[in-house]
Amino acid sequence: MSTEQTSENLVGRGNKEGAALFREWFSELHETAHQGGPAAYVFVMGSMNEVLKTFDLPVVFPEISSLQTAVRHSAHELLEVAEDYGYSPDICGYVKADVAVQIRGGKHPMGDLPKPALSVLTNACNTYIKWAEIWERMYGTPMVTIDIPGTREGGGQTWSGNSDFEADRKYVEVQIRELIETCEEVTGTKFDIDKFRETLGHANTMTRSWKRLLELNAARPSVFNALTDGTVYLGVANGFRGTEAGARYFERLVEEMEYKVANGIGQSIEEKYRLIFVGVPCYPIFRRFNELFTEWGGTFVSSTYLWFASGGFNRGFEYDLDDPIASMAEGSLISVRDGMDSMFHQDRVAMDMIDELGVDGVVYHPIKSCRTVSTGLADGRRHLTEETGISSLFIESDMMDRRVVSEAQMKNRIDAFFEGLASRRKLALAGQGG
Amino acid sequence: MTPPAPSTTATRVFPEWRDKSLDDALLECRDQVESPDFETVRRWREAGGKVAGHFQVAFPEEIVHAAGMLPFKVRGAPVEPNLADSHFGSYLCSILKTSLELALSGRVPMEMFVSHPICDAARNLAAIWGRNFDYPCQILYLPQNPNSAGSIDYLRHEYDRLRRLAEEVSGREITDEALANSIAVFNENRRLLRELYEIKREQPWLIAAEDAYALVSLAGMMPREEHNELLSTLLPQIRERDARPEDRIRVVFEGGFCEQPPFDLIRMLGRTVYLVDDDLLIGLRWLTEDVPLEGDPLRNLAWAYIERSSYSPVQHDLRKPKERMLIERIEGAGADAAILAAAKMCEPGLEEQVTYTHALDEAGIAYFMSEFEENMTSFSQLEMQVETFVENLLFA
Numbered sequence: 001m002s003t004e005q006t007s008e009n010l011v012g013r014g015n016k017e018g019a020a021l022f023r024e025w026f027s028e029l030h031e032t033a034h035q036g037g038p039a040a041y042v043f044v045m046g047s048m049n050e051v052l053k054t055f056d057l058p059v060v061f062p063e064i065s066s067l068q069t070a071v072r073h074s075a076h077e078l079l080e081v082a083e084d085y086g087y088s089p090d091i092c093g094y095v096k097a098d099v100a101v102q103i104r105g106g107k108h109p110m111g112d113l114p115k116p117a118l119s120v121l122t123n124a125c126n127t128y129i130k131w132a133e134i135w136e137r138m139y140g141t142p143m144v145t146i147d148i149p150g151t152r153e154g155g156g157q158t159w160s161g162n163s164d165f166e167a168d169r170k171y172v173e174v175q176i177r178e179l180i181e182t183c184e185e186v187t188g189t190k191f192d193i194d195k196f197r198e199t200l201g202h203a204n205t206m207t208r209s210w211k212r213l214l215e216l217n218a219a220r221p222s223v224f225n226a227l228t229d230g231t232v233y234l235g236v237a238n239g240f241r242g243t244e245a246g247a248r249y250f251e252r253l254v255e256e257m258e259y260k261v262a263n264g265i266g267q268s269i270e271e272k273y274r275l276i277f278v279g280v281p282c283y284p285i286f287r288r289f290n291e292l293f294t295e296w297g298g299t300f301v302s303s304t305y306l307w308f309a310s311g312g313f314n315r316g317f318e319y320d321l322d323d324p325i326a327s328m329a330e331g332s333l334i335s336v337r338d339g340m341d342s343m344f345h346q347d348r349v350a351m352d353m354i355d356e357l358g359v360d361g362v363v364y365h366p367i368k369s370c371r372t373v374s375t376g377l378a379d380g381r382r383h384l385t386e387e388t389g390i391s392s393l394f395i396e397s398d399m400m401d402r403r404v405v406s407e408a409q410m411k412n413r414i415d416a417f418f419e420g421l422a423s424r425r426k427l428a429l430a431g432q433g434g
Numbered sequence: 435m436t437p438p439a440p441s442t443t444a445t446r447v448f449p450e451w452r453d454k455s456l457d458d459a460l461l462e463c464r465d466q467v468e469s470p471d472f473e474t475v476r477r478w479r480e481a482g483g484k485v486a487g488h489f490q491v492a493f494p495e496e497i498v499h500a501a502g503m504l505p506f507k508v509r510g511a512p513v514e515p516n517l518a519d520s521h522f523g524s525y526l527c528s529i530l531k532t533s534l535e536l537a538l539s540g541r542v543p544m545e546m547f548v549s550h551p552i553c554d555a556a557r558n559l560a561a562i563w564g565r566n567f568d569y570p571c572q573i574l575y576l577p578q579n580p581n582s583a584g585s586i587d588y589l590r591h592e593y594d595r596l597r598r599l600a601e602e603v604s605g606r607e608i609t610d611e612a613l614a615n616s617i618a619v620f621n622e623n624r625r626l627l628r629e630l631y632e633i634k635r636e637q638p639w640l641i642a643a644e645d646a647y648a649l650v651s652l653a654g655m656m657p658r659e660e661h662n663e664l665l666s667t668l669l670p671q672i673r674e675r676d677a678r679p680e681d682r683i684r685v686v687f688e689g690g691f692c693e694q695p696p697f698d699l700i701r702m703l704g705r706t707v708y709l710v711d712d713d714l715l716i717g718l719r720w721l722t723e724d725v726p727l728e729g730d731p732l733r734n735l736a737w738a739y740i741e742r743s744s745y746s747p748v749q750h751d752l753r754k755p756k757e758r759m760l761i762e763r764i765e766g767a768g769a770d771a772a773i774l775a776a777a778k779m780c781e782p783g784l785e786e787q788v789t790y791t792h793a794l795d796e797a798g799i800a801y802f803m804s805e806f807e808e809n810m811t812s813f814s815q816l817e818m819q820v821e822t823f824v825e826n827l828l829f830a
Binding site: 085086087088090091092095123125126127129130133134137143145146147149150151152153154156163164167168170171173174175178343344345347366367368370371372374375376377378379380382383394396 | 525
């Protein structure tokens, strides 16, 4: 360390640097949109950025650019444009905001977005497939699916050496090799395996740091807000995956959080209730949604979002640089599968988090836009309650569509949830005393 | 393990249609399909049979059939989801809820359940089912990249995994011979279903839309050997019917690949137009040709899924753009128009509707757009709209 570690130069650094990287990223996209050159459209669960960055392809994550329109309160206009075009109010708001951005020639509140030279998607979300089909029709550009088989039955993952796992791994490897061929065709550049090793090395640093970051929030008080800060970290983890800038960012972020843990520096409020968040954030009222919890001393110490929207970075899989393509296949299989597990088997994830992080309550936020994440939440909650008896809150709204976000109704339910938590705590204390 | 399952089963679960006139036999078929109690499945179980429930859309039924089990197509039902409702949130299609209701209410007990990653909602089903039942509840990961050179090898292995599961559940070894026998049974069934659709396309006045639908639907709830007997008996009688063509427009119905429109809706459409082709229960007709009987049966099934199959909004295949496939279906059936339907809250169906409308606009093909839900009971408004649409075409 060249600089002395102090609260002033460390605390809050991750958020500032994350915001700067975000601006840098969108500037690059704006430049590409105006100067030409290929760009890839990808998704957060299995972006294959390690391959794309080997070809120096700028990447657009339409999920991220869409959520930015909600945070910046312009999503509703875009949703209307897409609905006028024919899309139903009942489908994914991310898709509709992106369709509107495309109809408007790439105009986005953070800068112009380039058109896709290719799109890359996994099957982690089926809407990825339908979404990429839209670009395929709009632009006639290649659409590369990386089909990653998930866990077949709750708790039944297979691992290296098992014949079922090997069949899945081989399938993924064939597809990654096919993606490399497509990238060569699109960019006119030969695949450089040494450069690929470099990007994998950076991804290894990032996943190691990501895992450490999540572990550090077991501290009391917790050191970052999984919902708000976590969304910044997710943006960098996705947009800069496999890059030197991404690796450096996360090393420095871990440094910041280790300092906070060592010095007992928590989030900006006094932590009274440690919560986990299951679902996708409410971006139309992003800050206010969080405040509805922090006003009661509730802090989000983790979320399933940090697991699945990082494409399974939490798993901490590190690529074997001596066998890079096969290892990327194995890593993608394990990590993306883990991301899917944290949606479909979220009850298991929540149970682990409750034990590891000392959680007081679970907040479920199913949304209209995302059935991948939301369909199993009510059932998972029932199961979790039966197994653990933990307090939980179930509030439905959306990540994009403010028409189905009722802040007043939310507040009523959140207030009642905290009153319940407070009563439980009193009763528990009385029981201990008595 | 017990010896391999016999190549054909002697169990019969639907005797009501036998020795009856064609009209009465079709009435029995409609009654079976309209009932939410799935009596045929109950009879199968009472005879000691085991049931493998598989959710929409396509499923290699031959594999569980070769284990002596009844493949039951889980396709929802016109029931209130009284027990299932609390297991789901809002903004979801009805079929998820009513399918789980069938299991929770004990209407359809099973020994195993399989769903597929067809859509964001349905791929949650295996996990939900697994939290509520002790029997195996799994996802069969049908390939979503059929264009990859690795897809057939992968699918062959996935089918082998299903074979091992079915052996475990049934307690019976599934030999290649048993599989080949099952494939032969299903090839025959596919041939008969193709013949039924040929009648719909060429002489739609010979069979009412709801009767054709009932005949297809029964395939997913009774032994295929018995279904083959049913079709083999009734199809020649249908061809011999003394019916004359009426002045109706010929329409393709698109949007029934997963959640099924209410039976009365199909009946209503059948009164108004000739439904000359459709994607209703397309999973039962997914393979478009005979599966080869020589060689490795699992590889043959995998090959057929990738290379000789239909299309639907829930499968992406670069060789089969859905809008082009729809236009081919419309042209192949000599249809005048299309009904583009989507189940409420069905993300893939609703998204595809947009593509379809733009493609049909470009091709100058008339269409009528609608949403439906399996539990809807009032059709008067819809019927009026369809009639107006038809009148516009007839008197244009």
